Structures are given as C-alpha cells and as structure tokens.
Amino acid sequence: MDEDPLQILEKLLHLKSVVLRYRSFDGRKMVCSKGGFPQLCNLGISLLYDLEEWIVEEGSMPCLRTLSIWYCEKLEELPEGLKYITSLKELKITDKNKEWKTKLVPGGESYHKVQHIPSVQLHYRGEE
Structure with missing residues (x-):
C-alpha cells in the first residue's frame, strides 16, 4: 500500500490495537491526526522500510499505552507529538x-x- 493507512484506520472509533508489518505500507510519511484513534491502546510498526517521517498531532491516540517499533530503518526521529500522549506507558524500539x-x-x-x-x-x- 502506498497511501498512508493511518488516515483510514484512525477513523475506526472502536479500534484497540493496530500492527503494521512487513511492507504493509511502502510510503515515506504517516500522520496520526488530532482526534484520531480515540480508543487505540497498542500500536506496532515493523519492517516499514521506506517510512521516513511520522507525524503525531496533539490530541491523537489519547489512550495509547504501548508503542513498538521494529526495524523501520529510515525512521530516524520519533514524532514530536509523542510528548502529548500521557497515557503511554511502554515504548519498545528494536533497530540496527x-x-x-x-x-x-x-x-x-x-x-x-x-x-x-x-x-x-x-x-x-x-548486522549478523
């Protein structure tokens, strides 16, 4: 998929968990909009090799508790908006x-x- 999947998924009001794996998104930029993902508790992104930029707007993912990022090689910065997600209890990053x-x-x-x-x-x- 070349288009940002978060723009559609964030509108699913009762969604509690999202995991984007192995090239499920081939674009360079993802955005979590204000008011998006109102009940999301768990977000995992892994092996999104082309992801370079991720924006989290203030007011997005207010219930997020766990964020996991695995091997998103081109993602060099975490979103500034993570600082607004006060519900976040656990961040796991595994990378090279x-x-x-x-x-x-x-x-x-x-x-x-x-x-x-x-x-x-x-x-x-x-590298192994």
Whole structure:
C-alpha cells in the first residue's frame, strides 16, 4: 500500500490495537491526526522500510499505552507529538540504528519526547 493507512484506520472509533508489518505500507510519511484513534491502546510498526517521517498531532491516540517499533530503518526521529500522549506507558524500539540509544536517554536530543514514558526499551540488533 502506498497511501498512508493511518488516515483510514484512525477513523475506526472502536479500534484497540493496530500492527503494521512487513511492507504493509511502502510510503515515506504517516500522520496520526488530532482526534484520531480515540480508543487505540497498542500500536506496532515493523519492517516499514521506506517510512521516513511520522507525524503525531496533539490530541491523537489519547489512550495509547504501548508503542513498538521494529526495524523501520529510515525512521530516524520519533514524532514530536509523542510528548502529548500521557497515557503511554511502554515504548519498545528494536533497530540496527544505534543512534536511538543516544537520542532517547536523559540529555539526548529527543529525550523530551519520551521522558514521560515509564518504560523505554531500546534494543540494538547489528548486522549478523
């Protein structure tokens, strides 16, 4: 799929969990709009190799508790809007990119986006 699937999925009012896997989206940009995903608790994105930019607008995903990101190689920044999702309790990132471990720790350039999340788990998996 080349078009952003979140634009359709976020309108499903009773959706609790979404997992986008292995090239289910081949575009470069995803957007979670204000008011979108009103009951979403779990979001997983994995192996979206072309994803470069992800925007989360303030007021999106107000119930999100768990966010997992696996091997989205071109995604180099987390959305600024994550800082508005106060319900978020767990963030898991598994990637080949070691930079997450410097960006998302106290003092890192993106720490302000995740500092409210009680559990931030960063796993580096190098080339094998």
